[in-house]
Amino acid sequence: MTHTAVMTIFFVLGVFTKGLTAVIQTQQTVMAAVGEDVHLSCQLMESRDVLQVTWQKLSPEGKKENLAANNRYDGQTVNPGFQGKVEFKDAGLQNCSIVIRKVMEQDEGCYLCLFNTYPDGSLTGRTCLQLYELHEPILQIRESNSTGETVVSCSATGRPAPTVTLNVPQQDLYFSHNSTVNVTNTNGTVTVTTTAVLTGSHGNGAQVGCAARLLSVPEIQVFKTIPGFDDESGSDKNFTLIVTLITAVVVVCVAVVVTVLLRHKHKNRDSEEIL
Missing domain, CATH: 2.60.40.10 (Immunoglobulins)
Known part of the structure; x- marks a missing residue:
């Protein structure tokens, strides 16, 4: 600064x-x-x-x-x-x-x-x-393994404790279940971490932001693109993956059988021509 x-x-x-x-x-x-x-x-x-x-x-x-x-x-x-x-x-x-x-x-x-x-x-x-x-915030986005929801977390370190706010530009997205934790560091600074669950439908390119404020200091903002998570539940995703794998195996097997039959047919034709 x-x-x-x-x-x-x-x-x-x-x-x-x-x-x-x-x-x-x-x-x-x-x-x-x-x-x-x-x-x-x-x-x-x-x-x-x-x-x-x-x-x-x-x-x-x-x-x-x-x-x-x-x-x-x-x-x-x-x-x-x-x-x-x-x-x-x-x-x-x-x-x-x-x-x-x-x-x-x-x-x-x-x-x-x-x-x-x-x-x-x-x-x-x-x-x-x-x-x-006031240091630049660290913004993290991850998908919850248990619920399939998107969890957003932002941490900012400052002296005194900064105010950390999560935001989304898209109107069809919002945060729920917010929680904030303050940790005092040995050098006198305070790390404030705000975590929330992102609710609403989103596709590729959607963004979330984090703003850190302290006294009259100009706020620091960071933005991050949400990974392209599917809206399917965990069981649906597993089912889709299994079907895809089975289909791939069937296609490979059919291709192998067809290749063997064609080679066998060509071999018999060559034998007949020799006779």
Whole structure:
């Protein structure tokens, strides 16, 4: 997916420091696809004497890890462990933003932007990154051995759990006995499998489709042609097969008998001509 970060929710965060209320505008939540570049920004809405802006990653345990800083005198600095991963986009002291390149699962979490001001001290904004991913659905079609019906199954894997829908373009076909199973994978993704029985008459060329949806991400659709199953029941098919085999055997036997008789006739005729 090449979509930029979506579903960004802005809010104004009030911070109380030494009897003063400073206002920071930042993103409360940013949602992005795995592998995208993500833009995080913080802006002081009131003028302050800012000495340095620091970006930190907040671990689930509450520990803070410095990513990068922009100092009034020393300029921009990215910590060695994040060089090539984190870059400054807007490096102002009142408005500062960073870009996190090709975000992965380990980048998910909350980030802090600290405005170190004089004489008010540190003013902090907070924004959280949530990742999503959606893989192409896998559509399977098979004929039930017991009932002779067509069973359609579609699986899609995503983060969070995607919505999986089966559909048929033909009006004389429909699905019945739908069931859905969710399986959570070790990497945090969820595989959703929807299975249904296809009801109605269909011939060669009929298609079924599967659509996978996730949040505001454009849905992914796949289509597959239904194999040319006959509408006969299993016993009728077996009977037809037996009749076909018997007919073939009879034809072969008749052909062999005719061939033997013709050869015998030609042999007798040759004998008579010699005499």
